[in-house]
Every structure is written in C-alpha cells, then in structure tokens.
Amino acid sequence: MPGQYIAQANPPPDPSLLSDDILKYATTLDTKNFLNEEELKSIDLFTRAADYIAAAMIFLNSNALLDKPITHDMIKPRLLGHWGTCPGLILIYAHLNRIIRNTGLDALYVVGPGHGAPAVLSCLWLEDSLSTFLPEYPRNREGLTRLISRFSVPGGFPSHINAETPGAIHEGGELGYALSVSFGAVMDNPHLVVACVIGDGEAETGPTAAAWHGYKYIDPAESGAVLPILHVNGFKISERTIFGVMDDKEITALFTGYGYQVRIVEDLENIHNDLAASLTWALSEIHTIQKAARSGSPIIKPRWPMLVLRTPKGWTGPKIINGEFIEGSFRSHQVPLPNAKTDAKELADLQKWLGSYGPNELFDEAGSPVEAILKIVPEDGKKLGMREESYKAYKPLLTPDWRKYTVAAGEQESCMKAIGRFLKEVVKENPKTFRIFSPDELVSNKLDAVLEETGRNFQWDIASRNQGGRVIEILSEHTCQGMLQGYTLTGRTGLFPSYEAFLGIIHTMMVQYSKFAKMAYETSWRQPCGSLNYLETSTWTRQEHNGFSHQNPSFIGAVLSLKPRFARVYLPPDANCFLSTISHCLRAKGYVNLMVGSKQPTTVWLDKEAADKHCIAGASVWKFASVDDGVDPDVVIVGVGVEMTFEVIAAAALLRKLVPALRVRVVNVTDLMVLSLGTAHPHALSEDAFETLFTKDRTVHFNYHGYPIELRGLLNGRGDGRVSIEGYNEEGTTTSPFDMMLCNHTSRFDVAIAAIRGGARFNPRVAVEAHEKESYIKHLAQKERDYIYANGKDHDDIFDTPKF
Structure with missing residues (x-):
C-alpha cells in the first residue's frame, strides 16, 4: 500500500554470508x-x-x-x-x-x-x-x-x-x-x-x-x-x-x-x-x-x-x-x-x-x-x-561544593586525583547532562574515581552494554572532539581530558568550533551554551619516562590565539586551586576552557580559603615564600604551572640560604589571561594592577609551563627590558623528572640564577657577590645532573616541600 512499509527484521543476515548475498540483502x-x-x-x-x-x-x-x-x-x-x-x-x-x-x-x-x-x-x-x-x-x-x-x-x-x-x-x-x-x-x-x-x-x-x-x-x-x-x-x-x-x-x-x-x-x-x-x-x-x-x-x-x-x-x-x-x-x-x-x-x-x-x-x-x-x-x-x-537547549550543570574535596595546605596531592573525586560527584548529580570524552586515558590520567560512580559507555563490550555510562573512551581525539562539540551545542556539558602532547591533534577542530561560537555569540537568537572544557595533564614535565614524543605543550598557544572573548587558559598551581578552577569552568558558558595540571602528587600550597581568593584574582603575591611578605623586592620571580611554581618556591628557599641579602617577591599566575595587555582580554590586568603585582621597575623572571614565545606575545611589550622568561624549549628525552627541568632551564637553579642577576641591578650587596653565588649554583646544578646520570634517578628528596 503506498506510504506504508514493513521494516526488515533486525539483525540482518549472518555476516559470514558471501558478498553477493549481502549485496542482495542490502x-x-x-x-x-x-x-x-x-x-x-x-x-x-x-x-x-x-x-x-x-x-x-x-x-x-x-x-x-x-x-x-x-x-x-x-x-x-x-x-x-x-x-x-x-x-x-x-x-x-x-x-x-x-x-x-x-x-x-x-x-x-x-x-x-x-x-x-x-x-x-x-x-x-x-x-x-x-x-x-x-x-x-x-x-x-x-x-x-x-x-x-x-x-x-x-x-x-x-x-x-x-x-x-x-x-x-x-x-x-x-x-x-x-x-x-x-x-x-x-x-x-x-x-x-x-x-x-x-x-x-x-x-x-x-x-x-x-x-x-x-x-x-x-x-x-x-x-x-x-x-x-x-x-x-x-x-x-x-x-x-x-x-x-x-x-x-x-x-x-x-x-x-x-x-x-x-x-x-x-x-x-x-x-x-x-x-x-x-x-x-x-x-x-x-x-x-x-x-x-x-x-x-x-x-x-x-x-x-x-x-x-x-x-x-x-x-x-x-x-x-x-x-x-x-x-x-x-x-x-x-x-x-x-x-x-x-x-x-x-x-x-x-x-x-x-x-x-x-x-x-x-x-x-x-x-x-x-x-x-x-x-x-x-x-x-x-x-x-x-x-x-x-539554539536554546542549555541545561545548567549542578556542581558540588568544591571545598569539600580540598586537602590541607602542606600535604602532597595529585591535582587529577582531587578533581577525579570531584567529577565523581558531578556525574552523580548530573546523570543525563554531563559526559567525559576521553582518548582511553582516564585511568592513566588519575581520574579513575569517576569510574566508582559510572562506567564506560561502550556498547560493543558486554560489560558496559545498556548501562548508561558517562565516560566515552575511544582512541581518536577527533571523534572525542566531535562528540564533545555535538553534546555541548545541544545544551549539555562535557569534559575532554587528554595527554598534553596529543591535544594538538584537534587544534584546528577547536579553532573551527571557536569560529562557530563567535558567530553564535553575535547572532541574537542563539542562546548561550556550555563551554568546551579541556583538561590537559600527563604534561611534559612528568613525561620523562615516555620520552620526547610525549613532551609538547603547544595546545596552550592554540587557545591563546583565539578571539580573546572566548579563550581561557588556567594553570592552577595545586590541587585545591584546580578544584576551584574546574568547578568554575564546568559552570561557565560560551568559552574554550583549557586547564593544565599535573597528575603526580605535588605540594598543596594554599588552603581552601586562600585558593578561592587566589583563583578569583587570577594571580597574587605568595607572601609565605617571599622576603618580608614581598614588600619592596629587588626581584620578582613568577611561577606559572604546577611544576614551574614548585621550582620557583624551591628557588626562593635556596636563595634565602645562599643570598640572604636578596629581597625576593614570589608571584603565582593561575589564570594566564590576566597577563594580557590592557583591554585585550576581559581578564587582563590594568596597568596599575600589573605594576602592583610585578612592580614598576624591578626585574621579573617567569618560569612558564609552555613555550616562552607564547608568554612574550601575551605580555605584548609589558615590562620590556626587565622581563625574562623560561619555559619548554623543545629539550627532552627519556630521562628523570628533574633532568627535564634542567634541560629546559626551568629548574630551581636556573630560577635562582635569574633572580640573582635581576636583583644585582638594584641591590649592591647582592651585586658584590653575584658572580660567586651564580657560579656556585651552576655547580650545584651540575652535581645534580651528574647524580641523575650515575644513578638513573633523581635524589629521593628533590621534590620534598621546600623549607623556609
């Protein structure tokens, strides 16, 4: 009868049929x-x-x-x-x-x-x-x-x-x-x-x-x-x-x-x-x-x-x-x-x-x-x-109070372990509006607490079939990105965790999406939708065991190149700050959020109250690591990223012992966009605010997780002549974690030398012994490298929390 059709039964004939039979069936x-x-x-x-x-x-x-x-x-x-x-x-x-x-x-x-x-x-x-x-x-x-x-x-x-x-x-x-x-x-x-x-x-x-x-x-x-x-x-x-x-x-x-x-x-x-x-x-x-x-x-x-x-x-x-x-x-x-x-x-x-x-x-x-x-x-x-x-299907995500998942300052905690526990509750509270799209790296990235609440939604696997799992794991970054885009644009919220080195695979996809988001923002009838949320871990600083191929922070630069209205890059320095950041990002609408952090246990520097204030500000002076709470410094040293911040604080502790006359201010930047010039970004520091953090005339040394050229472009001339930057400079191999710092001139020894050179310009007492101290610190760095190559590992206490 016209307009009616009785469907063939599902499933179809046995796949072992000859191709001619399959063709006839189809x-x-x-x-x-x-x-x-x-x-x-x-x-x-x-x-x-x-x-x-x-x-x-x-x-x-x-x-x-x-x-x-x-x-x-x-x-x-x-x-x-x-x-x-x-x-x-x-x-x-x-x-x-x-x-x-x-x-x-x-x-x-x-x-x-x-x-x-x-x-x-x-x-x-x-x-x-x-x-x-x-x-x-x-x-x-x-x-x-x-x-x-x-x-x-x-x-x-x-x-x-x-x-x-x-x-x-x-x-x-x-x-x-x-x-x-x-x-x-x-x-x-x-x-x-x-x-x-x-x-x-x-x-x-x-x-x-x-x-x-x-x-x-x-x-x-x-x-x-x-x-x-x-x-x-x-x-x-x-x-x-x-x-x-x-x-x-x-x-x-x-x-x-x-x-x-x-x-x-x-x-x-x-x-x-x-x-x-x-x-x-x-x-x-x-x-x-x-x-x-x-x-x-x-x-x-x-x-x-x-x-x-x-x-x-x-x-x-x-x-x-x-x-x-x-x-x-x-x-x-x-x-x-x-x-x-x-x-x-x-x-x-x-x-x-x-x-x-x-x-x-x-x-x-x-x-x-x-x-x-x-x-x-x-x-x-x-x-x-x-x-x-x-065009108007956004369902706000319910997020638990991140403060419930923080740990005490001074403890060692993995940023990813902490947010894994947080995400477990996010999944529980949002059973139909939140998914994680992961290229088979959830457990490797220490987010496996999520699997205590949900499973992987892999329908070809008997164990997870018809179970409604919130985790999509497929070893195709392109497929994860596409699914995340479709899920986000139809009103829900997703998260894309990945090894840092391989997020670049979907660089152009992300850029294409941001162009769509820009036009959507400028189109009056489209209502906002959630943000694209990237969680970048297994970073180059702790990929020394996998080698050079796994050491690549370039996705940061890809996001920095977006229209400022949509770009957000966060490098929280510890687990508590990361909890505050991810809670914010999952609720935010219309952005491309990139969060970069370590999966290895590292020192928690700030308690939950201090972490909250620090993340709201985007950057702040860390008085506990500074001389005289950072007042009237000779030099400013800045950490951007978990391991980079650890080395900055370790450098500050080293300088207290070796160069007590040097007045050091320690600054941490968790929201990278605050460093933008003037009105270039909604989060950009005003010129007055920039000078209150980094002074008007003192030397500033940045220890940065990504490529130095990215940070120099972001500063766009701010601090010309007094700013030095070290970061990842394409040096790496299968080695030890601290050797990666030495290879890329981001170790505590490199930071300390930069601080002495900068401080000597303003403090005569530092200048008079600068060469001697710098030579001695280089000697310490060489001894550390010699130990690594002789023993195949770092000193056991190299990443212990610095003492002041």
Whole structure:
C-alpha cells in the first residue's frame, strides 16, 4: 500500500554470508509507487523550488523570480558558492520534511558539505524557518529577493553553513567531523534522530573513518540515533572520490564490516519513491533497536541502518558547456557558469538552466511558494530549522561544593586525583547532562574515581552494554572532539581530558568550533551554551619516562590565539586551586576552557580559603615564600604551572640560604589571561594592577609551563627590558623528572640564577657577590645532573616541600 512499509527484521543476515548475498540483502527493497500522487507532487515541487533558489543565490543580484530575461548587470560581480552538492542536500531535506510532517519525528539535519549553504538556506526559506529568526527574510517576493541577492556578498550570508544558519550545529568548513558531532548531539536525547549527510569527499578523511564507529558508543535505551547518509556524487574539487569509484558490492561490504545495515539509493528515474521507502525503512530499523533496548531486552550488537545516496554531482544543472560535461563531473563543484557576468553564451545557458525549474509554477504572484509545496512542510516546532536543540537547549550543570574535596595546605596531592573525586560527584548529580570524552586515558590520567560512580559507555563490550555510562573512551581525539562539540551545542556539558602532547591533534577542530561560537555569540537568537572544557595533564614535565614524543605543550598557544572573548587558559598551581578552577569552568558558558595540571602528587600550597581568593584574582603575591611578605623586592620571580611554581618556591628557599641579602617577591599566575595587555582580554590586568603585582621597575623572571614565545606575545611589550622568561624549549628525552627541568632551564637553579642577576641591578650587596653565588649554583646544578646520570634517578628528596 503506498506510504506504508514493513521494516526488515533486525539483525540482518549472518555476516559470514558471501558478498553477493549481502549485496542482495542490502539493496533489495520494493520502492515502486511507495508515495501517493499528492506526496510525489509536493516533494517534486519542493525540490525544484529549492534547487532553483540555490542556483539563483549563486548568480543573481536581482530578478529573483525571472520576471524578465537575465542581463549581465543582474549577475553578481563575484560568483561564489558551491552548486555541486546542493541538489543532493535538498533532496534529502525534502524527504525528511515529508517524514516529519507525517510522523512527528524529532530530527536535526547535520550537513558535512559545509559549502552547501545555498541548499540549506533555500529549504529554510521555503519552510519559513528563516523569517522566524531573521524577519528580514519573509516568505514572499521581498524576502526571496533579499535571500538571493544577499547570498555570499559582503554583509550577507556566507557561502558556508554556520551559526547564522537556523538549525545548524556544525559548520563543515574543515571536513571530517559531521558524523562525530551528530553522535554527540543524540547522546542523552532519546527522542532525537540526526540525519547526517557525509559527502564522499569528506568520507575520505581520517576523522570520518573513525567516526563510523560512533554508534558503538550509543546506548539506544538512553540516547537517540544517527542516520548516516553517505552522499556519493563522485567528485571533489577536481578529482574523483574514492567512494565514487567503488561499486555497490565494495561499499556494502565495507559498511557491513563497520556493523551497519546498508541501503543504496540510486534509482534516478524513481528517486523519490526510492528515497522515501529507504528513509522509512531506516527509521523503522532505528525504532526496532530502541524499542528492544528500552524494554530491557537490547539486541546484541544491533546493526544500525545507513543510506548511500548516489546522485550525479550538480544534478539538474547544466549538462554540457563549451563541449565539456558539467553535470556529473567535478566542473559542477563550485560555479558551473563562471563567466556568466561577461560571456553572452554562458548568460544564455544560465537563463535556460534557471528557467528549466519553471519558477512561474513554483511561486505565486506575491513570490510565496505555491500551496502544494507547503503540504510536506512540518509544523513550526518540528521544522528542521526550528529545533530548540540547535539554539536554546542549555541545561545548567549542578556542581558540588568544591571545598569539600580540598586537602590541607602542606600535604602532597595529585591535582587529577582531587578533581577525579570531584567529577565523581558531578556525574552523580548530573546523570543525563554531563559526559567525559576521553582518548582511553582516564585511568592513566588519575581520574579513575569517576569510574566508582559510572562506567564506560561502550556498547560493543558486554560489560558496559545498556548501562548508561558517562565516560566515552575511544582512541581518536577527533571523534572525542566531535562528540564533545555535538553534546555541548545541544545544551549539555562535557569534559575532554587528554595527554598534553596529543591535544594538538584537534587544534584546528577547536579553532573551527571557536569560529562557530563567535558567530553564535553575535547572532541574537542563539542562546548561550556550555563551554568546551579541556583538561590537559600527563604534561611534559612528568613525561620523562615516555620520552620526547610525549613532551609538547603547544595546545596552550592554540587557545591563546583565539578571539580573546572566548579563550581561557588556567594553570592552577595545586590541587585545591584546580578544584576551584574546574568547578568554575564546568559552570561557565560560551568559552574554550583549557586547564593544565599535573597528575603526580605535588605540594598543596594554599588552603581552601586562600585558593578561592587566589583563583578569583587570577594571580597574587605568595607572601609565605617571599622576603618580608614581598614588600619592596629587588626581584620578582613568577611561577606559572604546577611544576614551574614548585621550582620557583624551591628557588626562593635556596636563595634565602645562599643570598640572604636578596629581597625576593614570589608571584603565582593561575589564570594566564590576566597577563594580557590592557583591554585585550576581559581578564587582563590594568596597568596599575600589573605594576602592583610585578612592580614598576624591578626585574621579573617567569618560569612558564609552555613555550616562552607564547608568554612574550601575551605580555605584548609589558615590562620590556626587565622581563625574562623560561619555559619548554623543545629539550627532552627519556630521562628523570628533574633532568627535564634542567634541560629546559626551568629548574630551581636556573630560577635562582635569574633572580640573582635581576636583583644585582638594584641591590649592591647582592651585586658584590653575584658572580660567586651564580657560579656556585651552576655547580650545584651540575652535581645534580651528574647524580641523575650515575644513578638513573633523581635524589629521593628533590621534590620534598621546600623549607623556609
């Protein structure tokens, strides 16, 4: 009966079947006359109208409804846009509309080909979602003219889907992340289905290859579902795609191996019936899997459905121009008629192309879509462009009082152990709105207290299946990042702990997200969402056993390079300060928060009250380690980071014994952004505040956890001529922890020498013996290195708390 379909049983045939049998199973589906005549007409008109608008957006600056012949002056001066992917994206959008209208499905549409903005914007205008958020684009002649003429021009819509696009939670500028973002979006959203389109160019990326496994981390009892749609149109910018030259058997075998049920949609003569039946089948399979899990009898290793849509690149566009194939070739990727502004032949071809859609049949006199198009448009709350998950779904996180997890000053404690206990309670208080995305390093990073409250949500593992674990562990930083983005942008809060050296893998992903966040912040109708929270540990200072490859703090610089409004970098000096910091970051909205700390036990310098005040200030004088509480110093020595601060305090203690005449002020910086110049950052110290901490004229020496050039750039000239900086300088190997300090000139001996040199400029009593003391300290450093190389370890007491 048209409009109905009985889903195949899940699971599918035994994977040991021959590939020919698998192919038959995956591609056999009766699609003849699946749609009734009214639905078929409406979908056809919707796709024609959207295709027309998308093409017109690339070319026209006026004459939006082709009321008269196109002339050269009606063509935009710069032709920007990507036509090739648009017809496929529109086709899927139209069919999702039909299903949503008929069934009430709750869905989001995530588009990997980010340059497909004309496709999505045209559909948003047709369904009247655009005017809901942007009233200047009403569904009439005026709104259509503005949409078409203002696309990809200064002040108008960009050529990418971005945060200004209603319904969007993914930009797609850098390819590879649509699928992982989609999996993050459905976690803890049991009602939601995300239809995710992966272009066959994007499918060639490494991040996408890993993300196909994402459903293995989706518990169908508690979460929604992702329907991946691999759009195979055969070409990228100027070359064939890998998937474009794979036959049906190869593609089916590949994705069957991944664990999917595959349906290939490729009947171009009957495409609407084929796609409608296939989508209905896929949703039926999803329902079967979820129903079983939610009734307490989950299917063992369920095979989730996926679709492979084969359509020509640039379908419905120009066929041949100047003797070269356009439709179905790479030449349709961007602008099929690049010389339409000046070439009469291409202008005539454009007239023919746009006219082929029959705009007079699609829009009435007022410029509104004809009634038949609107028959597949869902109700307002269900429209793909109006889903609240995409723009106003933030659920504030409940955090316990961090003070309950502090330890007494003077004790030794691992920052990560302390916050692991805190996170255990965060998980307990937020069972549906908080997740940890970790590249298989939770235990290694000493956060395993979390596992006392929750498990790992790995559905292919019998031990954790259907248990609702809050921890996602997969050895793909890209997948963790994508899932974190999808989870965050749909209103929840996540945490990404990682080895310091390997967070750089997702550097550009983080930057892409920050650009989306910037545009979202500047878009009036988007409400704030949580922050991206990174926890960077297993740092270079304690990766001496793993060697040079594991020593890399460059992700700090990546965050520092972001727009200041969104960048936050914290280097808490001890466990108590770290507890205060993470509690703040998990509650904060709209930032990229990077927290850097040690997993090894280190001295706790501040009690909970002092830690609270210090973190609020972002930086302060540590009187207990300073001479005369830091008043009237000869030199200022500054620690930034756990181990760097320890060496600064050890240096202060050493100087008390060796150079008692030297007046030392010790400062700790926990919020790196306070060092920014003036108004460069919301947390930046004023010039007066900077001088109260670091004096007006005394030498200041920074012992910094990251690359010195980062800190110099952050200071931006502050303290010119009197500031010296040491930090990680790409020296390392498999050695001892203290030798790492010596290698990078960040040891207590290096700090003490810098302090003597600086103090000698202002204190004659220090100057008179500076050379002697400096030589002796160098001698102590060499003796320490000799001991390390002779014994294969540091002195047992090297990291004991310094005594003053």
